[in-house]
Amino acid sequence: MFRAVPRHNINLTGAELRLVIDGAMGRANSTDGLERFEAKCQRFFGVPHALAVESGRTALHLALHGLGLKPGAVVVLPRYCFFSLIKVVEGMGCTARYAPIDPNTFALDPNRLEAHLDDADAVVVIHPFGQIADMSSLQELCSRRGIPLVEDASQATGARWGRLRAGTMSDVGVFSLVSGKNLQTFGGGLLLTQRDDIARRIKSRLKPDEQLTPSDAQKAFRSGLQRWLLTTPLGFHGLMHPITRALDLLAPSQLEALTYEERTEYDADRPLRRLSHIQSELGCLELDELDRRNSKRRANALRLLERIEGTHGLHLPHFNPVSENSFNAVAIRSAWAKELAHRLRQSGFDTRTDYMEWFGSEKDFDEEVIYLPNHPAMCSHDIDRLAQAVRTAMHPS
DSSP: OOOOBOSSOOOOOHHHHHHHHHHHTTOOOOSSHHHHHHHHHHHHHTOSEEEEESOHHHHHHHHHHHTTOOTTOEEEEESEEOHHHHHHHHHTTOEEEEEOBOTTTSSBOHHHHGGGOTTOOEEEEEOGGGOOOOHHHHHHHHHHHTOOEEEEOTTOTTOEETTEETTSSSSEEEEEOOTTSSSOOSSOEEEEESOHHHHHHHHHHSOTTOBOOHHHHHHHHHHHHHHHHHHSHHHIIIIIHHHHHHHHHHOHHHHHHHTOOOOOOOOTTSOOOBOOHHHHHHHHHHHHHHHHHHHHHHHHHHHHHHHHTTOTTOBOOOOOTTSBOOOSSEEEEETTHHHHHHHHHHTTBOOEEOOOEEOSSOOSOOSEEEEEOOOTTOOHHHHHHHHHHHHHHHSOO
């Protein structure tokens, strides 16, 4: 039976859904959710310090502040990354410097990084699409040069390299907790660190009474509830898929506009707020399900990659087979990415081309990146249909 499949699924248990509904209706009440969520994160990630804040941008701001960076400091970033990282760095008065990536992993290339480290004050590494970067090489290089390392693990929440979780293999790790991430509180951010000095600086920047309000949380949960509904089988198959399919055929620019995020400047002088108690309650429930959901994502991704391996015109990602990646998306490269995305939508699979961007004057590959759907609500049959759709789209009869 034909079933349209969304790119992301707001996967909620019964308990999570009841909490979100209560939060959206203004009925939920919590006075200690933040403290319990942070304590639970400390145990889950194995770190002494975990701070939940209003956004991933705020988490990165606090991470750089915790390292003692001042205006004019040089922060090395992957030249293939999210614009929001650049906005935070520049908003703090720091200078962004862009380093090469490995086109097979999408992550910072440790073999070409050293040439970009002169006078650098920090390095930010991304685990792209939930695939762990080469942290052992990056750690060794940054440690030898005395340069602190920051992980943006927003797409890799819960992923592991050996016994270590993404976000704990550096001086400080940051996460975004927005819809579509492996762990989501419908807005919010998380910061982890092993270092007491970093935690002290961060806490001195945060005011204890500055927290997202119940009204802020209610708005976030109402938006999250809408997103959940539109990614359910009924909501996506009956509403969103017909809309996106029609826009893909009749008004592609409007379809792109649906996912466009405005490039707003980052105000580093504004008050920084902690995550609300009720969103933190959702975070506690999400942590309980994270390993199970990531295991399903991994099984899906590996099955999909195995079935499309060798398809002409596709460049599949490389990753260390011993790492437990979280596969927030299955990202592949192709010179025909736009055509592939169009054909997949017409076959019932939501997808999109790249929302990471190139910064600086050089690129490490020329093909576009397309994100294939992968989430815990997909079954093996969905994965097999998707693999067949990809092969057919690349080699239509």
